[in-house]
Amino acid sequence: MPEYSTTSPLPPWLRSDYNGALRAADAGRAVALWGWVASRRDHGGLIFIDLRDYQGIVQLVFNPERDPAAHAVAEKARAEYYLAVKGTVVRRSENTINRELPTGEVEVVVTEAQILASSAPPPFPLVAGSEAASEELRLRYRYLDLRRAEMQSNLRRRHQALRGVRAWLDGQGFVEIETPILWKATPEGARDYLVPSRVNPGKFYALPQSPQLLKQLLMVSGFDRYYQIARCFRDEDLRANRQPEFSQIDIEMTGATVAGITAIAEGMMASAFEYAAGIKLVPPFPRIAYSEAMERFGSDKPDLRFAMELKNLSAAFAGTSFKVFADALGRGDAIYGLALPGACQLSRRELDEMVANMHTQRERGLTWAKATADGNWQGPIARHIGETERARAAAAAGLEPNGTLLLMAGAADEIRPALGDLRLQLAEKFDLRDDALHFLWVVDFPLFEYSAEERRLVSVNHPFTAPHPDDLALLEREPLKVRALAYDMVLNGQEMGGGSIRIHDPELQLLALKLLGFERDEAMRRFGFLIEALNYGAPPHGGIAFGVDRLAMMLCGTESLRDVMAFPKTQKAVDPMSGAPSEVDARQLRELSIKVTL
RNA sequence: GGGGUCGUAGUUCAGCCCGGUUAGAACGCCGGCCUGUCACGUCGGAAGUCGUGGGUUCAAAUCCCAUCGGCCCCGCCA
Numbered sequence: 001m002p003e004y005s006t007t008s009p010l011p012p013w014l015r016s017d018y019n020g021a022l023r024a025a026d027a028g029r030a031v032a033l034w035g036w037v038a039s040r041r042d043h044g045g046l047i048f049i050d051l052r053d054y055q056g057i058v059q060l061v062f063n064p065e066r067d068p069a070a071h072a073v074a075e076k077a078r079a080e081y082y083l084a085v086k087g088t089v090v091r092r093s094e095n096t097i098n099r100e101l102p103t104g105e106v107e108v109v110v111t112e113a114q115i116l117a118s119s120a121p122p123p124f125p126l127v128a129g130s131e132a133a134s135e136e137l138r139l140r141y142r143y144l145d146l147r148r149a150e151m152q153s154n155l156r157r158r159h160q161a162l163r164g165v166r167a168w169l170d171g172q173g174f175v176e177i178e179t180p181i182l183w184k185a186t187p188e189g190a191r192d193y194l195v196p197s198r199v200n201p202g203k204f205y206a207l208p209q210s211p212q213l214l215k216q217l218l219m220v221s222g223f224d225r226y227y228q229i230a231r232c233f234r235d236e237d238l239r240a241n242r243q244p245e246f247s248q249i250d251i252e253m254t255g256a257t258v259a260g261i262t263a264i265a266e267g268m269m270a271s272a273f274e275y276a277a278g279i280k281l282v283p284p285f286p287r288i289a290y291s292e293a294m295e296r297f298g299s300d301k302p303d304l305r306f307a308m309e310l311k312n313l314s315a316a317f318a319g320t321s322f323k324v325f326a327d328a329l330g331r332g333d334a335i336y337g338l339a340l341p342g343a344c345q346l347s348r349r350e351l352d353e354m355v356a357n358m359h360t361q362r363e364r365g366l367t368w369a370k371a372t373a374d375g376n377w378q379g380p381i382a383r384h385i386g387e388t389e390r391a392r393a394a395a396a397a398g399l400e401p402n403g404t405l406l407l408m409a410g411a412a413d414e415i416r417p418a419l420g421d422l423r424l425q426l427a428e429k430f431d432l433r434d435d436a437l438h439f440l441w442v443v444d445f446p447l448f449e450y451s452a453e454e455r456r457l458v459s460v461n462h463p464f465t466a467p468h469p470d471d472l473a474l475l476e477r478e479p480l481k482v483r484a485l486a487y488d489m490v491l492n493g494q495e496m497g498g499g500s501i502r503i504h505d506p507e508l509q510l511l512a513l514k515l516l517g518f519e520r521d522e523a524m525r526r527f528g529f530l531i532e533a534l535n536y537g538a539p540p541h542g543g544i545a546f547g548v549d550r551l552a553m554m555l556c557g558t559e560s561l562r563d564v565m566a567f568p569k570t571q572k573a574v575d576p577m578s579g580a581p582s583e584v585d586a587r588q589l590r591e592l593s594i595k596v597t598l
Numbered sequence: 599g600g601g602g603u604c605g606u607a608g609u610u611c612a613g614c615c616c617g618g619u620u621a622g623a624a625c626g627c628c629g630g631c632c633u634g635u636c637a638c639g640u641c642g643g644a645a646g647u648c649g650u651g652g653g654u655u656c657a658a659a660u661c662c663c664a665u666c667g668g669c670c671c672c673g674c675c676a
Contacts, residue, residue, distance in 0.1 A: 041634095041635050043634075043639090046633040048634080059636065079626085122608090122626090123608060124608085125625080130610095130637080134609085134668070137668095237675075357602095360672090361601070458676080
């Protein structure tokens with residue numbers, strides 16, 4: 001049972017200093033401290049307690065002869081008890097200084113102490129540097145997990161990044177405006193989270209996947225520079241870097257050009273890195289076309305921390321007698337290769353696994369050849385490939401002696417992303433990445449792509465993205481060739497943000513929707529409010545949105561979004577602490593005219 | 599929906615392949631001793647539905663099947 005030394009809800013005294021802030025210069029001061037017991041060392045006589053707050057820990061000394069009452073309190077204290085103490089900061093004698101601690105030159109000789117709150121033994125250690133508890137447990141007791149120095153630092157750093165963002169955008173004349181969380185379901189994109197309307201039985205709000213249309217409407221209204229740290233919701237399966245609710249830095253501006261927006265975004269990112277990490281970025285960031293990114297890296301968010309680019313080897317294998325390759329080329333498919341340096345050796349078993357994974361995960365064939373020291377080839381296809389082809393392919397792919405060449409044949413759209421994935425996996429395996437920050441812009445995305453599943457065009461970005469002015473004539477004739485005025489900011493293989501110039505002409509917007517399969521009536525039913533708004537002097541505009549959580553991940557160096565969010569959900573979209581989502585009372589359902597048919 | 603991996607004291611793990619004493623260790627916890635430690639030390643102690651259910655077997659933490667949960671990935675996610 002907890003033991004209380006006071007029944008008063010009011011503390012006996014307030015804090016004068018943070019524990020972690022005390023230094024040699026404070027020696028001699030009388031201080032009042034609050035904090036958690038990080039460690040207690042009972043020598044029978046003297047008791048030492050490390051008292052922790054978010055700024056760090058300081059050593060308290062309890063002397064049974066000088067202050068028996070305070071010492072008695074220290075005897076009762078246990079890990080994570082919350083204490084209030086009064087005492088004097090004293091310089092430690094030379095032989096007792098702790099060089100490991102920022103506060104290690106001093107300690108606080110305690111004269112008065114009270115237990116403000118006792119604590120059950122924590123289910124896992126909260127001491128910095130202690131062995132990590134399982135994430136399951138950490139999420140169940142998230143409030144304790146967040147007490148740990150690492151999580152404190154992550155969330156505080158995230159806050160600093162947002163300060164940098166706000167400072168920059170404010171300086172550029174942007175106005176922060178909130179938009180509704182209860183809004184309208186959208187037909188394109190991710191699954192919506194729905195909220196039933198009690199007042200309108202049978203009807204539902206949707207939580208916004210992003211404030212996209214709302215911010216465009218604000219442009220029509222004349223808030224010519226808008227931003228918001230907006231919560232967004234998407235009901236899709238989770239990943240290490242995907243949560244069902246997440247935050248975006250949402251930006252929109254009137255009179256936007258691609259150059260204008262990317263410059264604002266670069267400045268904003270520089271400000272965030274400066275505030276959060278003291279890192280000075282040097283814009284402008286390089287930009288490459290989507291088509292080039294796919295060709296060289298098999299990804300629209302290339303990781304430039306290492307080279308090892310994909311190579312088109314179709315020409316090298318032209319006229320090959322190897323049937324698989326010859327058939328592919330005959331169909332108009334391509335052959336791409338990825339050359340591993342000689343220093344990166346894969347065992348036969350590892351190669352077989354890669355081939356098998358490619359088969360099960362992507363239903364694609366993968367093959368390989370190993371170069372010997374004298375340039376010969378070994379592997380399953382080696383005997384099918386002639387001398388001159390080997391030489392041409394090796395030269396084109398940059399295959400070194402002792403190197404390994406991974407090969408795929410098929411439609412470029414399919415095999416390049418597959419090889420791009422392998423490129424990343426191999427970089428991870430062989431630790432090929434440098435530790436610099438490689439920012440870049442990927443531009444000239446296609447406006448549409450063909451969805452085989454839906455048998456229609458779908459937007460690569462979203463239906464409100466403006467086509468490239470040079471490609472307007474192609475819109476109806478060859479829509480797949482139309483480039484979009486869209487841009488993604490990429491950092492080390494992660495998409496940090498993306499945006500576009502928007503359509504501000506209602507007729508062009510209707511045409512774009514028509515190409516996506518929304519006839520005029522349907523378009524008006526779904527997006528009538530936008531089309532109407534565009535009829536009232538909508539200025540040209542565009543914008544961008546950044547993932548706050550991913551930005552925080554980069555700044556904190558974490559592998560998971562969950563480590564930079566206070567209360568994240570598990571892969572099954574559950575909060576182990578509260579138990580959400582949960583069943584609700586029958587009465588609540590009745591009020592909402594909802595029947596559960598499980 | 600699919601693939602992989604993990605699940606054993608409060609915690610982190612070992613044991614599992616090759617079934618067989620009383621399921622171990624460390625940390626934590628509880629108690630004793632200890633006046634300069636700082637992950638204090640030291641002596642002693644308590645602590646486990648081996649995720650759950652079923653099967654095989656004389657015998658299951660261990661083998662098989664199913665199921666639940668955590669994590670990673672594919673699909674999905676403008």
